[in-house]
Amino acid sequence: xxxxxxxxxxxxxxxxxxxxxxxxxxxxxxxxxxxxxxxxxxxxxxxxxxxxxxxxxxxxxxxxxxxxxxxxxxxxxxxxxxxxxxxxxxxxxxxxxxxxxxxxxxxxxxxxxxxxxxxxxxxxxxxxxxxxxxxxxxxxxxxxxxxxxxxxxxxxxxxxxxxxxxxxxxxxxxxxxxxxxxxxxxxxxxxxxxxxxxxxxxxxxxxxxxxxxxxxxxxxxxxxxxxxxxxxxxxxxxxxxxxxxxxxxxxxxxxxxxxxxxxxxxxxxxxxxxxxxxxxxxxxxxxxxxxxxxxxxxxxxxxxxxxxxxxxxxxxxxxxxxxxxxxxxxxxxxxxxxxxxxxxxxxxxxxxxxxxxxxxxxxxxxxxxxxxxxxxxxxxxxxxxxxxxxxxxxxxxxxxxxxxxxxxxxxxxxxxxxxxxxxxxxxxxxxxxxxxxxxxxxxxxxxxxxxxxxxxxxxxxxxxxxxxxxxxxxxxxxxxxxxxxxxxxxxxxxxxxxxxxxxxxxxxxxxxxxxxxxxxxxxxxxxxxxxxxxxxxxxxxxxxxxxxxxxxxxxxxxxxxxxxxxxxxxxxxxxxxxxxxxxxxxxxxxxxxxxxxxxxxxxxxxxxxxxxxxxxxxxxxxxxxxxxxxxxxxxxxxxxxxxxxxxxxxxxxxxxxxxxxxxxxxxxxxxxxxxxxxxxxxxxxxxxxxxxxxxxxxxxxxxxxxxxxxxxxxxxxxxxxxxxxxxxxxxxx
Numbered sequence: 240x241x242x243x244x245x246x247x248x249x250x251x252x253x254x255x256x257x258x259x260x261x262x263x264x265x266x267x268x269x270x271x272x273x274x275x276x277x278x279x280x281x282x283x284x285x286x287x288x289x290x291x292x293x294x295x296x297x298x299x300x301x302x303x304x305x306x307x308x309x310x311x312x313x314x315x316x317x318x319x320x321x322x323x324x325x326x327x328x329x330x331x332x333x334x335x336x337x338x339x340x341x342x343x344x345x346x347x348x349x350x351x352x353x354x355x356x357x358x359x360x361x362x363x364x365x366x367x368x369x370x371x372x373x374x375x376x377x378x379x380x381x382x383x384x385x386x387x388x389x390x391x392x393x394x395x396x397x398x399x400x401x402x403x404x405x406x407x408x409x410x411x412x413x414x415x416x417x418x419x420x421x422x423x424x425x426x427x428x429x430x431x432x433x434x435x436x437x438x439x440x441x442x443x444x445x446x447x448x449x450x451x452x453x454x455x456x457x458x459x460x461x462x463x464x465x466x467x468x469x470x471x472x473x474x475x476x477x478x479x480x481x482x483x484x485x486x487x488x489x490x491x492x493x494x495x496x497x498x499x500x501x502x503x504x505x506x507x508x509x510x511x512x513x514x515x516x517x518x519x520x521x522x523x524x525x526x527x528x529x530x531x532x533x534x535x536x537x538x539x540x541x542x543x544x545x546x547x548x549x550x551x552x553x554x555x556x557x558x559x560x561x562x563x564x565x566x567x568x569x570x571x572x573x574x575x576x577x578x579x580x581x582x583x584x585x586x587x588x589x590x591x592x593x594x595x596x597x598x599x600x601x602x603x604x605x606x607x608x609x610x611x612x613x614x615x616x617x618x619x620x621x622x623x624x625x626x627x628x629x630x631x632x633x634x635x636x637x638x639x640x641x642x643x644x645x646x647x648x649x650x651x652x653x654x655x656x657x658x659x660x661x662x663x664x665x666x667x668x669x670x671x672x673x674x675x676x677x678x679x680x681x682x683x684x685x686x687x688x689x690x691x692x693x694x695x696x697x698x699x700x701x702x703x704x705x706x707x708x709x710x711x712x713x714x715x716x717x718x719x720x721x722x723x724x725x726x727x728x729x730x731x732x733x734x735x736x737x738x739x740x741x742x743x744x745x746x747x748x749x750x751x752x753x754x755x756x757x758x759x760x761x762x763x764x765x766x767x768x769x770x771x772x773x774x775x776x777x778x779x780x781x782x783x784x785x786x787x788x789x790x791x792x793x794x795x796x797x798x799x800x801x802x803x804x805x806x807x808x809x810x811x812x813x814x815x816x817x818x819x820x821x822x823x824x825x826x827x828x829x830x831x832x833x834x835x836x837x838x839x840x841x842x843x844x845x846x847x848x849x850x851x852x853x854x855x856x857x858x859x860x861x862x863x864x865x866x867x868x869x870x871x872x873x874x875x876x877x878x879x880x881x882x883x884x885x886x887x888x889x890x891x892x893x894x895x896x897x898x899x900x901x902x903x904x905x906x907x908x909x910x911x912x913x914x915x916x917x918x919x920x921x922x923x924x925x926x927x928x929x930x931x932x933x934x935x936x937x938x939x940x941x942x943x944x945x946x947x948x949x950x951x952x953x954x955x956x957x958x959x960x961x962x963x964x965x966x967x968x969x970x971x972x
């Protein structure tokens with residue numbers, strides 16, 4: 240009615256061509272051949288094992304989980320090995336996992352064990368395993384094809400006493416712990432192995448079944464042969480003899496055998512057979528319980544098995560869905576495969592050769608939420624060589640954060656150099672393929688493995704530079720107020736009257752405003768302060784320089800007016816000074832108004848000038864208008880300087896033209912040095928330079944023009960007399 244078998248891929252492909260004639264259900268628990276998925280050729284084949292594809296995906300995920308990128312690969316020289324190379328190799332490369340060594344092992348057949356080809360293969364495997372620095376080796380093949388590898392390992396461990404201790408990753412096709420001859424077992428080499436096995440769940444009755452197993456009560460030759468081999472005894476009844484061996488009693492205990500010979504726990508293959516038998520049983524039960532069968536039986540009828548045919552069972556096999564005694568749901572998908580998965584088993588072998596298998600992971604196709612692959616790293620027991628430290632298996636040391644990997648020329652992708660990220664770039668991952676740029680408001684830290692927030696900077700009242708400048712502004716403002724108070728107290732004295740009190744008062748007021756406008760440059764720039772900063776400074780300074788120019792013209796015109804017949808006398812007085820001051824100031828005011836109307840200044844964040852800082856500054860809007868304002872002030876200063884310089888030798892006891900000349904020389908020197916200094920600085924230091932120039936030029940005007948007068952007023956009051964100001968030709972300065 241149905242056949243359950245675990246033959247090789249080749250035989251599993253050939254048998255259906257015969258059995259399909261009878262439409263007989265065939266349940267395979269041993270062949271992973273993907274060709275059996277073709278339901279056109281193999282419509283009656285059911286596989287109680289999962290697809291190999293999840294196993295390949297699990298291998299990649301396992302290697303990624305432990306960071307192993309430099310591995311060895313040993314595969315069988317058959318269709319299964321070819322399939323693995325065809326599917327897995329591209330995936331390994333895509334995931335930056337490289338092959339340090341690759342060996343393809345031919346399958347032993349009959350007397351071929353001693354051929355030269357096999358000897359060469361063994362020597363090649365031995366040489367590769369001994370010389371390779373990789374700690375992880377992936378093995379794929381069945382028991383027959385892995386005999387050559389087993390002989391190499393046995394020779395190294397049992398004869399040469401040099402076990403090849405690695406992390407062996409073994410696919411579900413090979414149960415490495417099951418050996419036909421106990422002397423071929425290599426516990427030191429395979430201790431700590433990670434193997435993919437067919438998923439199995441403990442069935443409570445299985446161990447009890449094994450304990451009651453008696454070969455004398457069975458007629459299966461295989462059971463007698465196994466019993467004789469495992470317990471080294473003879474079965475004369477079945478013509479099975481061992482040299483110098485006692486006869487088997489059948490009362491021998493299976494659990495007394497070493498784990499390499501027989502394990503009491505249900506294996507993945509046994510679990511697959513168990514599910515296959517129950518699948519057929521449930522299909523029979525469903526078929527017998529169907530309404531069509533009940534109708535065929537009729538009232539009082541009985542079943543006649545001769546009336547049931549194998550092809551009738553296929554429909555029910557495709558439809559079955561049941562829970563086995565382990566509580567797992569069993570059903571076949573559209574390709575006739577049992578929807579199960581793989582277990583990841585860590586095999587621990589003790590000195591007495593007892594074996595303990597620990598399930599440390601699972602590949603479950605039916606899981607959701609990213610839990611298709613799970614692994615419990617803490618439960619893994621590694622080979623004694625690694626002293627319970629996670630083994631590393633890479634071509635080179637991993638690139639630390641702050642570096643990126645660049646593949647060495649002519650080498651595999653896993654062999655690379657680790658240059659540091661370029662300036663301004665970071666990498667926060669191990670083995671980063673490239674470095675990333677921080678966002679504009681962040682900068683790389685010293686190790687270039689993290690982006691740090693940039694500090695917002697501006698000239699603050701709380702920092703030392705801001706405190707010093709604020710102190711200077713307040714001090715100079717107080718000095719100016721003091722001078723103004725002294726001049727107010729002394730306004731009736733000759734020297735104050737001689738200096739045109741109205742112009743002097745306007746000049747002192749403008750200088751006081753010049754000092755105070757420095758406060759617009761200190762503190763966090765805002766929309767209002769940016770609008771007022773340069774415009775107020777430009778207008779106030781133009782007013783101050785206009786006052787100086789008015790003073791200069793007053794001095795010159797005063798001297799020229801003393802000449803007989805000169806018409807300049809009518810220009811003397813307040814009208815000229817006021818006109819000059821108002822006109823010059825209005826021109827600067829017009830320039831500033833045009834500036835604000837067309838391209839006004841605005842606050843901005845400069846994120847690029849400094850690596851670690853964000854500069855809060857005022858964008859001048861139009862650089863041309865800014866330099867026009869400065870240029871206009873410079874023009875007034877040059878005119879004042881020129882006129883005062885030409886009038887410096889005019890005869891007089893107190894010739895103010897000399898003082899104005901020197902004050903304009905200081906003023907022009909300060910602002911000529913301002914331009915290159917201003918352009919070469921950034922951030923708060925650029926603002927500090929402008930404040931310094933404002934203070935320095937204002938101090939120059941204040942000191943050069945008013946300190947000599949204060950000296951006479953305060954320290955030499957005897958010189959502050961009318962007779963000191965009279966010359967041969969009387970005129971007022």
